Amino acid sequence: MAVENRNILNRIYLIALVILIMASAVGIKLTNIQWVEGDYYRKLAKERTIKRFVIPANRGNVYSSDGSLLATSIPEYTIRFDAVAPSEENFDKHVEALSDSLVILLKKPSGTILNEFRKARAHKNRYFLVANKLSFTEYMTIKSFPLFNLGAYKGGMITEQKTVREHPIGKIAERTIGYERFNDAGKLTRVGIEGAFGQYLNGKDGEILKQKIAKGQWKPIRDNNEVEPRDGYDIVSTIDVYVQDIAHHALLKQLQEYEADHGCVVVMETKTGAVKAISNLGRAKDGTYYETINYAVGESHEPGSTFKLVDLIALLDDKKIDTSKIYDSHGGVITYRGKKVKDSHDGGYGKISLARGFEVSSNTIMVQAVYENYKSNPKQFVDRINNMGLNKPLGLPFKGEGIPKIPQPGKDWNGLSLPWMAFGYGVSVTPLQTLTLYNAIANNGEMIKPIFVQEVKEWNKTIKKYEKQVINPKICSDETLLKVRAVLQNVVKKGTASKLYSKDFSMAGKTGTAQVDYHKGDAHMYYASSFTGYFPAENPKYSCIVVVHKPNTSKNNYYGADVAGPVFKRIAQKVFTDVPSTNEIKDLKKKFKNQENSYITYNDKLNKKPTVIPNLKGMPGMDAVALLENLNMKVKVIGFGKVKKQSILPGQPILKNNTIILELS
Numbered sequence: 001m002a003v004e005n006r007n008i009l010n011r012i013y014l015i016a017l018v019i020l021i022m023a024s025a026v027g028i029k030l031t032n033i034q035w036v037e038g039d040y041y042r043k044l045a046k047e048r049t050i051k052r053f054v055i056p057a058n059r060g061n062v063y064s065s066d067g068s069l070l071a072t073s074i075p076e077y078t079i080r081f082d083a084v085a086p087s088e089e090n091f092d093k094h095v096e097a098l099s100d101s102l103v104i105l106l107k108k109p110s111g112t113i114l115n116e117f118r119k120a121r122a123h124k125n126r127y128f129l130v131a132n133k134l135s136f137t138e139y140m141t142i143k144s145f146p147l148f149n150l151g152a153y154k155g156g157m158i159t160e161q162k163t164v165r166e167h168p169i170g171k172i173a174e175r176t177i178g179y180e181r182f183n184d185a186g187k188l189t190r191v192g193i194e195g196a197f198g199q200y201l202n203g204k205d206g207e208i209l210k211q212k213i214a215k216g217q218w219k220p221i222r223d224n225n226e227v228e229p230r231d232g233y234d235i236v237s238t239i240d241v242y243v244q245d246i247a248h249h250a251l252l253k254q255l256q257e258y259e260a261d262h263g264c265v266v267v268m269e270t271k272t273g274a275v276k277a278i279s280n281l282g283r284a285k286d287g288t289y290y291e292t293i294n295y296a297v298g299e300s301h302e303p304g305s306t307f308k309l310v311d312l313i314a315l316l317d318d319k320k321i322d323t324s325k326i327y328d329s330h331g332g333v334i335t336y337r338g339k340k341v342k343d344s345h346d347g348g349y350g351k352i353s354l355a356r357g358f359e360v361s362s363n364t365i366m367v368q369a370v371y372e373n374y375k376s377n378p379k380q381f382v383d384r385i386n387n388m389g390l391n392k393p394l395g396l397p398f399k400g401e402g403i404p405k406i407p408q409p410g411k412d413w414n415g416l417s418l419p420w421m422a423f424g425y426g427v428s429v430t431p432l433q434t435l436t437l438y439n440a441i442a443n444n445g446e447m448i449k450p451i452f453v454q455e456v457k458e459w460n461k462t463i464k465k466y467e468k469q470v471i472n473p474k475i476c477s478d479e480t481l482l483k484v485r486a487v488l489q490n491v492v493k494k495g496t497a498s499k500l501y502s503k504d505f506s507m508a509g510k511t512g513t514a515q516v517d518y519h520k521g522d523a524h525m526y527y528a529s530s531f532t533g534y535f536p537a538e539n540p541k542y543s544c545i546v547v548v549h550k551p552n553t554s555k556n557n558y559y560g561a562d563v564a565g566p567v568f569k570r571i572a573q574k575v576f577t578d579v580p581s582t583n584e585i586k587d588l589k590k591k592f593k594n595q596e597n598s599y600i601t602y603n604d605k606l607n608k609k610p611t612v613i614p615n616l617k618g619m620p621g622m623d624a625v626a627l628l629e630n631l632n633m634k635v636k637v638i639g640f641g642k643v644k645k646q647s648i649l650p651g652q653p654i655l656k657n658n659t660i661i662l663e664l665s
C-alpha cells in the first residue's frame with residue numbers, strides 16, 4: 001500500500017513538473033512576444049486590421065472643339081444576390097414582388113425570374129447574377145425594389161461598381177478619340193487621344209486608411225483621406241462634330257457603293273493644322289464598316305499620282321523648266337531599263353505641256369520631265385523631298401505612325417528609282433503625310449504639323465495650349481506656289497477631276513490611282529484610289545485627303561476621280577452649307593438695283609394716296625397686296641410672281657372693303 005501511494009505521489013510530482021515547465025515556456029514565450037518580438041506582432045496585427053484603400057481618380061473628359069462631349073467616364077453597376085442572407089420569412093414575402101418589379105429591366109417573364117431566384121435559394125447561391133451594365137438611374141431603381149430595399153444583410157443585394165468609358169457620339173472617329181481594351185495578357189491598353197494624352201486624363205489616385213470591423217467590413221479611421229485624389233484634366237480636341245459627321249458618312253457611302261476593303265478621310269484646317277475630322281473605316285466579314293485601324297496615321301503605302309505634286313514643285317523651284325515646256329507622250333508608253341511606264345489613257349496625249357500633263361495625270365509626261373532634268377544628279381531631286389520633310393514621320397502623339405520610305409541615292413537606289421518615284425511608286429507615305437504637303441501649298445508654302453488637341457483644361461482653367469508647329473516655313477518660292485495652285489485648280493476645272501467641277505464652288509487638288517502590292521513579290525495587286533486637295537481654291541480654309549483601298553473593280557471604275565473625288569466634293573460643299581461655324585452674313589448694307597427700283601415704285605404709289613385703282617401690272621405681288629390693303633381694300637391673289645392681271649381695271653374709283661383679284665404670272 002505504501003509503495004502504491006509512493007507511485008501515485010511520484011506521478012503527481014511528474015505532472016506538476018511538466019505543468020511547471022509548460023507554464024515556464026508559456027511565460028517565456030509571452031515575455032518574448034511582448035518585449036522581444038512585440039513590435040513585429042503589433043505591426044502584423046495592424047496590417048491585418050488596418051489597410052490602405054485606393055480612391056480612384058475621375059478620368060478627364062474629351063471634348064470636341066465646339067464643346068461637344070466625345071468621351072467621358074460613367075459608373076456601371078452589377079447587381080448580384082446572396083440567396084442565403086434573407087430570412088425565410090422575408091424571402092417568401094417579397095420574392096414574387098421582386099420578380100414582378102424586374103420584368104421591364106431584365107426583359108424576362110416574371111415567372112422565369114421567380115424560378116431563378118428560388119433555384120438560387122435552393123442551391124444556397126451566395127453570388128447569383130441578377131443584372132449587369134446598369135446605369136446609375138437603373139441602379140437606384142433596382143435598389144428600391146421589394147426585398148432589395150431591406151439592404152445587403154436582410155435583402156441579400158450585392159452591388160459591384162466600376163467606371164467605364166463612353167462615347168456620346170457613338171463609333172464615329174472612335175479610333176482617333178481612343179478607347180480602352182484589355183489585351184490577351186489582361187493588360188489594359190488605350191489608343192488614340194485616350195492613350196496619347198493619358199498623363200493628363202488619368203489624374204492621380206488618392207488613399208484612405210480603413211479599419212476592419214465585424215463581418216469583414218471596413219470603416220474609415222478618420223474623416224480625412226491620407227491622400228486626396230486629383231481628377232484628370234479635360235482634353236479639348238480639334239475635332240468638329242459637324243465636319244466629322246459629314247466626313248464619316250460621305251466616306252461610308254462611297255465604301256458601301258464600291259464594296260471597298262477600307263478607306264480613310266482627313267479634313268484639316270489650313271492655317272492651323274487642326275484636324276477637324278478624321279474617319280478610318282474597315283470592312284467587317286458581314287459587309288459592314290467600322291473604325292478599326294487608324295489608316296490615315298499608320299498606313300504607309302505607295303501614293304501614286306498624288307505624289308506628282310513633288311515633281312512639279314521641284315522642277316519649277318529648281319528652275320529646271322516651266323509649266324509651258326512641251327513633251328511628247330509617245331503614244332502613252334515609254335521604257336526605262338526594259339520596264340514600261342504607261343498612261344491610263346490609251347494612245348497617250350500626244351504633245352502637251354508640263355502643266356497639261358499634270359492636269360491629266362500623264363505618267364509619261366511627268367516621268368520624262370523628272371528623269372531628263374535630274375538623272376545626272378538625282379540627289380538634288382531627293383534632297384528637295386527631304387527638305388519638305390517627307391522622308392521622316394510627322395512625330396504625331398499616337399503610337400504606330402507609319403514610317404515613310406523615300407529611296408536615297410547610294411542606299412536602296414537603282415536605275416529605276418528616279419523614274420518610278422516621279423509617278424508615285426517606289427516611295428511610301430501615309431495619307432496624313434500627303435495631306436500635310438498639299439496643305440502647305442494651300443497655306444502659302446508654310447508646312448505645319450497636324451494637331452489633334454488644342455488644349456488641356458481643368459474646368460475653365462487652361463493647363464496647356466497647343467499652338468501650330470511649323471515643319472518647314474517655306475517649301476518653295478511664291479512664284480512656284482502661284483503656278484502650282486493654278487495647275488491644281490485646273491485639275492478640277494479641266495483635268496482628271498473635271499467631273500467634280502462646279503461653277504458655284506471652287507476646289508483644287510489632285511487625283512491618284514495606285515496599284516498596291518499587298519503580298520510583296522506576289523501578283524496580289526489591288527487599286528488604291530485617292531484625292532487630295534483644298535477648298536475654296538482662292539482662299540483655302542480646309543485641306544482634305546480621301547483614300548479608298550480595294551474598290552470593287554467589277555464596277556469598271558477604280559480611278560481616284562470617280563471613287564475618292566466624290567467624297568471630297570461632298571465634304572467640301574456640305575461643310576460650307578451645313579456647318580454653323582461657316583455660316584456668315586456678308587455685307588448687309590449692300591444695295592441691289594432691282595430691289596431698290598421695286599421699293600421706289602411701291603413707295604411712290606403709296607405716298608401719292610391714289611383715289612382710283614392704280615395700274616398694278618408688272619408690280620411684285622407682295623408689293624401690290626401691301627399697297628391695296630393700305631387703301632382699305634380686300635385682296636385675293638392667284639399664282640406667284642408679278643401682277644399679270646387685275647379684276648378691277650385701273651382708273652376705277654376705290655371703294656372701301658371692296659375685293660380685288662390679282663392674277664400673278
